[in-house]
Amino acid sequence: MPHAAAATPQLLRRVNARSVLGVIRTTDVATGTELMARTGLTRASVIAVCEDLIRRGWIRELEARDEEQPGSPRKGRPARRFELNSGAGFVLGLDIGAATTTAAVADLRGTILGRSSESFRATDIPAAERIDVVDRACRRALSAAGTGPDKVLAVGAGIAAPVDRDGNVLVTQHFWSLFDVGLRAALKELHGWTVLLENDANLAALGERWRGSGTGVDDLVVLLAGERLGAGVMESGRLLHGRGGAAGEMGYLDLVEGVGSSDGIASLARQWSAADGGPAAGGEASARRVFEDAAAGDPAALAILARISDRMARVIASVASFLNPEQVVIGGAVAESAGVLLPGITALLPRFTATPPRVTVSPLGDAIVTVGAVRHALDYVEANAPELELAR
Amino acid sequence: MPHAAAATPQLLRRVNARSVLGVIRTTDVATGTELMARTGLTRASVIAVCEDLIRRGWIRELEARDEEQPGSPRKGRPARRFELNSGAGFVLGLDIGAATTTAAVADLRGTILGRSSESFRATDIPAAERIDVVDRACRRALSAAGTGPDKVLAVGAGIAAPVDRDGNVLVTQHFWSLFDVGLRAALKELHGWTVLLENDANLAALGERWRGSGTGVDDLVVLLAGERLGAGVMESGRLLHGRGGAAGEMGYLDLVEGVGSSDGIASLARQWSAADGGPAAGGEASARRVFEDAAAGDPAALAILARISDRMARVIASVASFLNPEQVVIGGAVAESAGVLLPGITALLPRFTATPPRVTVSPLGDAIVTVGAVRHALDYVEANAPELELAR
DNA sequence: GATAATTTAGATACAAGCTAAATATATTGC
């Protein structure tokens, strides 16, 4: 029996409050008149909503201004001015990798105020120790941001494993299974935080659409292309998960001609330069070395980059053919270097797909997942504001 | 400037009316008390909403019952009983193929009451003639259903071309470009109908989720697998379109090992049986013949089916790997015959993907697209009820 | 066959939230 929630008059206030808050979030300061124009509400309603929001701590009213606003030589009675109380709460964005966890703290505007990275002692440490390291990264980032754990409204966390729509980790991979219930329960108990787990490539897509090269693109694919290829897919502005959260996994590349594996750019550069008798295989720097050598004009390195371009073109084309995104962004550790590949990839695409997307490289660098995690947490906060309790 | 619509008190009635109508749609008859239980509204509100809906023609009140209801030996004051006025309006579902157009008429419950197919004189006839044929199919289907054009609330129409979220046809393909503006404008002018264009595979997915083997599955892929492979993809209960509506196109199969083209099952069966020196290539019946021969134990035919199974397993695996659907349905002209392929496909899947979906065959046969088109039109009607005007 | 129990209907009171219109209040410019 679907017991739908009845729409009571209070629903109107919730809807309108969210709408007003949405406008205030996107402007520096807003007057009542501006809010009327942008929400379609009458002044009485706008004021009532604003007073509500002030009481709940989400916005605040500015005092009479002394200095002249340059852009607004106004006459008439001065308007009441409202602004977002951006420090009323904070969110955490986590990038939990195999070796390192990075935490970022942002205010309600999404301004990142603090960061901290902590490395794990080893890759096979027990879950409790792992959670401890994550917690330490969070605390340090909060300190750096000048705030504390009780001000955190939500935590977005990215891991390199399939995560379904409800934030549950697909348990086929032992390594990450510890994080599913464990992390959420631990941080809930320690600080009362709500943890929103997501796949790292999915968060990268959120981040890229928010503050990367795909701003405002509704049909966007982000390829994390460092060691192993993984995709975060947004269609019509929504993340794709699939039944068990494994959407964006690229195992099918094993079967694609001219590709054959889901190895990433750094991995390929290393393999192929080793095969060429280049720098010893396994070297951390050898991938970067290939790009440097190519920049210096080394023919062997250039040949490797051409092979990588061909391969990436096939990968991107296969995705573009089936999902028809407007844009594909290459992100991850190699994003900076990958810029030189773009002309080659773009030129090859029409050979492999009838619907070639725009291809760009992420400007977010290492922060791509944490930025996305922050966005994910903010999405949650914004969806639940202003009912969400700020004070604690 | 996003001029959001203000939430006025009338919004509540709209929301609640939709919710009440949704319950009535899924039950045969509903009493006030049942509606209270399932909507969470109070009796006063339920009655007010129902009276509204009666006035607008969407539901009607049943008279006092004479006969005993078997399942309900009730005491107490008899309840008022409401039911959907399922004949208050109708929808059309069209399957517009290259050779033939089929129209289906359904009432508000989705019961299909009439069908009609009309063939085109040739494939290169002018747009006006083509639209004429479509119109004739519509009129005949409406007659068969015992209703008329003025009772049509919406028309869902499927074509074998990419259609974007707004119902615009990707103009790369000349053949279909005529249908974009032309069909919509013509039917609007002739009858005042609202035409909702969609890709045929997408409609097949809607149909399959509604009344096929994928009922209620949120992450569902339907493969139209007759002549050319095309996919309709639902993720989280929503259709995927991509930027230009080309999502679900399978051109990437050209690059997949062991596949190499997006030829469908019937096409492959014909090709391979001709190569074997089987029935002359091009014969309409030769595809079916392969399945018949295989059923009779013919080794050559069995070998062809094994090859087809391997190929389909690779196709399904590639999709499953990237989108992680819960289920993949094989539909289209060959769906009936394809049942024998299922064990083979299912057995091969784990070799090609870590996330093998359930694979089934569509029970909807030729009607798969029209059923989906009806569902598409009903979705529109239900989303706009009860504001949508019934009388004309 | 009258009475009690039960179930639903209908009526009344009231609260939340919105609009609309009239009135009041600061500020600028002359």
Place this chain on the structure above:
DNA sequence: GCAATATATTTAGCTTGTATCTAAATTATC
């Protein structure tokens, strides 16, 4: 100082909801 202007505030009224009480219709029981 006064008009013009832009905004704020107040008041009345509408829609829609909930909650509560009373009335009506039917079945079960004595």
